[in-house]
Amino acid sequence: MRRRDFVLGALGAGLASSGALDTLVGNDRAAKAASARGAIPYGAAVRTDLLDPELDYKAAIIDHCQLVVGEGGLKWIDLRPGQDQFVFDQPDRLMDFADRNGMQMRGHTLAWYGAMPDWTKTIASSAEAERELVHHITTVVGHYQGRIPSWDVVNEAIAERPEKGSVIRDSIWQERLGKRYIEIALRTAADIDPSAQLVVNDYNIENPTAQCRDRRTALLNLLRDLKDRDVPLHAVGIQGHLPGDMEIDREGLSAFVEEVKKMQLDVLVTELDVIDDKLPAREYDRDQIVAARARDFLGAICEAARPSAILTWGITDRYTWVPMWFKREDGKPNRPLPLDAECRPKALMKVIDKFTRAAE
């Protein structure tokens, strides 16, 4: 039995006795089906620089996670301070931590519009853009060849609000290469590490809104186009930054995953957290709603396919990106993640455990 299961078994017993666990998750058919199909690896985004100074943070990652992904470190802004520089110190430290603790490390991310160093603004032509993108992916994937089994090769390729004609999100890559950059990135990664799972990762497809429907359609069309042209691609990453005040479009999300499965693509949940800025102030109420949103989200996905991994974007409320964009008006700290600021499991952790642990 994993250390984590032993610990949670004891905690879960306490919660279950209050009935909260059963009402929240126990009756979820998809959770039962998922756990019956075997364990799904769980992981979290990690702030590598905190692993040494904050022992409880490090212990929480070790106790709960089979996977880690750097919240930073493998983004261009961290890795490429200068056009002739590759700074691997931080991701190397996370790689060593993962190796020492029997975990796998995901790579995030090779081609994105965000977190780009200023010098990349000087990339002036399509030839130069292709050269820089290929050189970056060749060097970075090569540095970790055979050690990072899954890469978010392309992150957030779909426009915020896809309209006819402008479906691919603006970026230096899109501006210089058009949507060809996606194929270039995937083919380069496949050439350098044929063993790696290559993932196209995106967000905001989970709710019953016209925008989510349009984004689901645009993402499916992109995936189909890539598969039809035999571009190397193995999975889609559903980030899962869930607006806590919006219901999950269970039918729409399950149908999306069914279509992905028909393309022989795997599904990962890559960045789950629940944005609670518009949820009630009372912590217990907020935690229950956060957990219920995650249950509905994971349930919708697991009804259609077994995700090859479920990761949250951080593990403790002490360190979350959510207040960067979604500060609460009442000034209370956000509670989007599975563990509270003291690294104690919340209802969301129980939901994740229900979906990721193998049936006893």
Ligand code: XIL
């Ligand atoms: C965020 C990090 O959490 C922040 O610390 C950083 O300042 C900006 O990027 N989707 C993604 C992640 O794919 O890379 C983003 O991470 C959050 C949204």
